[in-house]
Structures are given as structure tokens and as C-alpha cells.
Amino acid sequence: MVSLPALPKWRWPVVNWYSLMGVLLLVLVLVLLAWGGNRLGQTLADADRLPISEIALVGERQFTSDAEVQQALTEIDGASLVTANMQGVAAALTELPWVKRVTVRREWPNRLRVYLVEQQPRAHWNGDHWLNQDADAFSAPARPGLVPLPELWGPVNSNPKVWQHWLIFSQLLRLNGFEPAALELTARHAWKVQLKDGLELRLGRTDGVERLQRFIDLWPTLKTQGRRAQYIDLRYDTGLAVGWQLEQQENQ
Structure with missing residues (x-):
């Protein structure tokens, strides 16, 4: 007679009820949060409940x-x-x-x-644009109340450079009794200053301040000539050249 080993006794699995309750509670909280978030989003997005008044x-x-x-x-x-x-x-x-x-x-x-x-306009730029307080160019229609502004001209992207030179040249001229009205940087990168009375000062590419000072120093002598200058060419190491207005122009 063969004896068989005794079978183990079957037992019910031990359940950790505290862990199970914790998991169920967490799932319930997540479901409630999702439902509440959805309801809150619908409420906040409803223009009738939170209108912009x-x-x-x-x-x-x-x-x-x-x-x-x-x-x-x-x-x-x-x-x-x-x-x-x-x-x-x-x-x-x-x-x-x-x-x-x-x-x-x-x-x-x-x-x-x-x-x-x-925008705070500081100058006209290339005829149909403006320069603002940061020397940036922008386009906008004219408005009542705009004060007279200088006319600045220059190649594309030269506006910061032109503006900085305008500040330097105009200050020097005003300190000596002149009224500057316009500044141009030509395509060949030469400077031209125009005074309010129409006189054009040709400064060339370099030494603009030095050449302006030369004009200022020689201006009392030029005024004694009894004629009206149309332009003064200062593109020389020393001295200058004067383009006189014709008699017909002077009488206009």
C-alpha cells in the first residue's frame, strides 16, 4: 500500500483592507478632480458667466x-x-x-x-517715414499737433547712424546761432547739412565736426561778401568752396 503525501490545507487570501481602501479613495479623488476641472473649465469659458465688461x-x-x-x-x-x-x-x-x-x-x-x-516721432525719415524715440523707422499718417521735425535722409538701415550724427551736428550749429533743418547721408556715404534758410553744407565722408567748425569760424568773413551763398563745400583739408546764388535767385 502506497501512502500519498498530505495535501496542504487551502486558506483564504489575506486582504489588506487599509491599502485597498486607500487605493479606492485615491481613484475617487482623481475622478472628482477631473470632473470638477472639466466643470470649472466650462464655467470659466462661458462668456455669460465671466464676460469682459x-x-x-x-x-x-x-x-x-x-x-x-x-x-x-x-x-x-x-x-x-x-x-x-x-x-x-x-x-x-x-x-x-x-x-x-x-x-x-x-x-x-x-x-x-x-x-x-x-511712437514718439523725432524726425522725418526719407520723406514718407518717421524716426521714433529709439531711432527706429516707422510708417504712419500725419496727425494734428505734430511739431516741426528735422528732415533726415539716408540709405536703408542707416537711420541710427544718421540720427546720432544729427544730434551732434545740430547741437554744434545751434550753439553757434545756426538753425539746422535737414541732414542727408548720401549713397556714397557723404554728409550734407541744410540750414533753415536753405544754405547747404557739404561735409564729405569724414571729419564732419571739424569741417562744421571751419564753416562756423569762417562764416563772419563770408557774410561780408554781400552775396548769398547757395552751398558751401567743405570737403577740403583746408579752406572751402562757395557756390553763390544767381542774382535772379537772390531777388526772388
């Missing part, structure tokens, strides 16, 4: 009208405070010709705050 426009404006701002802000019509595209609003306002920079912020519960910085 106020727009605070901050910044001094001289050349940008209320009508232009309102037209640019049509992009946020029907949007809630959350769904409104801040970058889109800023881009639309920046497209206005006299606007330099825009920042848009949300303010709960129902307001947008718009910080607007306008």
Missing part, C-alpha cells in the same frame, strides 16, 4: 484715437476673460500705425488692462 486703457495717447482702439479690440467680442486671446489683442493693437508697444493683462473678475506705448 471693462477695458482699462493705460498710457498717454496723442496720435491714436478711441475709435481705432475700439476697432482693434473687436477680436475679443463674445470672449470670456479666460478665453480671450491676449497675444491676439496685443498684436491687433500693435498693428495701429502710431502704436509702438502693447501689454495686455487679465484682472479678475471681468477686466482687461491694456498698457499702450505710442
